[in-house]
Amino acid sequence: MVKATVVGASGYMGGELLRLLVRHPEIEEIVSVSRSYAGKPVSSLHKNLYKVLDLPFVDLDLDNIDSDIVFFAAPHADWFAQVPSLLNRGLKVITLGGKFRIQDPVLDHRVYGGYEDPSLLEERVYGLPELYREDIKKARFVTNPGCYPTSILLGALPLKGLVLEDKIDFEKIVATSISGTSGAGAKPSVSLHHPEMCDNIRPYNIFFHRHRPEIEFILKDTFKKEVNVFFTPSIANMPRGIISYVTLFSSEVDIDLTKYFTAFYKGEPFVRIICGDDENVPGILEVVGTNYCDIGVNLDESSGRILILSAVDNLIKGGSGQAVQNMNIMLGFNETTGLDLVCGHP
């Protein structure tokens, strides 16, 4: 049994972490850190946790954390400087923000700025278990992937090792994603105000979103070749969920991609390959509230167009669920513990 601390517990990601951790059989104590709500019951903000998690938020000096594992579900800021001392004291750390996901000091600094520590950047393991499970097992410090990258990367990874890998144009990958509004966090803003969003789908950051370099960095690391991802995100009038449409072109395709994708993810507990024909495509409804990533792969033989559809819950497989999956791996628990989640239907 272990003790877990959640920094940023008042946010959407923090709230979902608390929800998962409170039912996790290996967690004996939770500390929920919030600067703004210290002293108030957790359920006064996360109302779904009323009579489930009877705990106040605390404003804790991070030097005084004595948990086995610390989740930073907060934007990277001054607190990042305290990560080395936590690691030196034997604690394990999972960060959910973007800092240090890109293991390139120049690119990381350009996208996220702020705290610099080459040793920390060197030590970090990117927390996508389907790709880096063996490294995560040994890691003290894991950077959890972004929500869009999780859906796009899990969709594209099976192309690795494909017989026709060399026939695919990785320099022109087109990725379009639609996300629920919780992707922007709990802080109110004019553009997310109800009258602006309730009947709307709004593209944003159409030429540069900060997740683009993260996606490209991991794909380059995987495919060992030049990769460009033309990524366009949109935010839609639903609270949670992401669906990504990833298009690639190949000069020659003569393989059953669904079969290939199914074999690639054989044994993966949280990736489900959906057939991909018109009747049977991944959708947000089936993954919301779960740690699943549903993937469909389609081929237009006449044009050589490969269309990969990939759906996740941005707050679960795209965030807190994947963080718990990483914790399970880091601490030697069964990887699926606490994540046996199925959504309702419809």
Ligand SMILES: NC(=O)c1ccc[n+]([C@@H]2O[C@H](COP(=O)([O-])OP(=O)(O)OC[C@H]3O[C@@H](n4cnc5c(N)ncnc54)[C@H](OP(=O)(O)O)[C@@H]3O)[C@@H](O)[C@H]2O)c1
């Ligand atoms: N939302 C998503 O779908 C999603 C998906 C993947 C990753 N992420 C990442 O996960 C992190 C949290 O996202 P979120 O959506 O939960 O954001 P959020 O709802 O805005 O919550 C973030 C929380 O962090 C705390 N915080 C803010 N600045 C801080 C600081 N300087 N030091 C310590 N705590 C601070 C705040 O709590 P107090 O003011 O109460 O302390 C706030 O409630 C972000 O880095 C985000 O990029 C989000």
